[in-house]
Amino acid sequence: MTTRRKKIYEGKAKILYEGPEPGTLIQYFKDDTSAFNETKKAVLEGKGVINNRISEYFMTRLNSIGVQNHFIKRLNLREQLIREVEIIPLQVVCRNVAAGSLSQRLGLPEGQALPRSIIEFYLKDDKLSDPMVTEEHITAFNWASTQEIDDMMALTLRINDFLNGAFGAVGISLIDFKVEFGRLWEGDYARVMLADEISPDSCRLWDAQTNEKMDKDRFRRDLGDVIENYTEVARRLGVMKEMPTVIQGGLH
Incomplete structure (x- = not known):
């Protein structure tokens, strides 16, 4: 499906496609990860799925307290419908x-x-x-x-x-x-x-207890377990229910 859509923009971690209606876009979350101005790169399987879900969680809640944002709805594991800004x-x-x-x-x-x-x-x-x-x-x-x-x-x-x-x-x-x-x-x-x-x-x-890093610094600093920590953030926020198993054998 993504191949037939018109690509508007591709960044380091996301791709924007033309949306179904004027004034909308589809935001696709990639597994690509980069640091230090793209001098360090990797593909972390499942990262885009987790980030899509966590971003949906926060954008939805921010909207509900009056912090307007471009998020309209999540479409699938990797894509969300957004307003064009x-x-x-x-x-x-x-x-x-x-x-x-x-x-x-x-x-x-x-x-x-x-x-x-x-x-x-x-x-x-x-x-x-x-x-x-x-x-x-x-x-x-x-x-x-x-x-x-x-x-x-x-x-x-x-x-x-x-x-x-x-x-x-x-x-x-x-x-x-x-x-x-x-x-x-x-x-x-x-x-x-x-x-x-x-x-x-x-x-x-x-x-909060151990000061263990749970973010992209794990990739920047070669600390390992990047996806495991992203997944743990999602689990604690309670957004894992609809998510596939990202760890243990990739996406299911």
């Missing part, structure tokens, strides 16, 4: 605990709680390795308006509160996460809404 070319990162590039840049020990949640913006550009940018850059180069920046920051903090609660309730610490936003055009007016995905690919997640 004009992606704002920024990655919005929300950090609760020092880790990753923040630790490296500022010399903070990994795992140190931050005085408050910190939001950072990065330009979506693989060739430039997604450089960090300021609000001054964003408005000067017209990547987003001041109002859109305010909207993205407010939405990101609401998402952070919600995710913190959801993960905390199942014994997972939300260290940081990345989200993307898009403009949904209605005539001449555009509304900012959450797009892309929320999954262990886009969140740093540690076991």
Whole structure:
């Protein structure tokens, strides 16, 4: 089926196809995994299935508390129907605990709680390795308006509160996460809404008891058991019921 559809865009972890109706797209989750600007790559069998399910879980619940997003419904194991939005070319990162590039840049020990949640913006550009940018850059180069920046920051903090609660309730610490936003055009007016995905690919997640990493850092740092940990995140969230067995002999 996917071969006959018109492909709109292919990214590192997902493919977008033309949707069944105007203003819709089909988002397909791949098993491809990459890190360090695609210098490290692998195919992790079942990853796309898990991320599709976890992202559906969070997008549905965020919608229900008024955080509008592009998700309409999950179609099958790997695909969801989404609204077509004009992606704002920024990655919005929300950090609760020092880790990753923040630790490296500022010399903070990994795992140190931050005085408050910190939001950072990065330009979506693989060739430039997604450089960090300021609000001054964003408005000067017209990547987003001041109002859109305010909207993205407010939405990101609401998402952070919600995710913190959801993960905390199942014994997972939300260290940081990345989200993307898009403009949904209605005539001449555009509304900012959450797009892309929320999954262990886009969140740093540690076991609350052991600080064991349960996210893409397992792939980045060669820690192994990537799919096992993604599956454990899904199991704790209670989204495994309709999922096939991903481990133990692949997909069934």
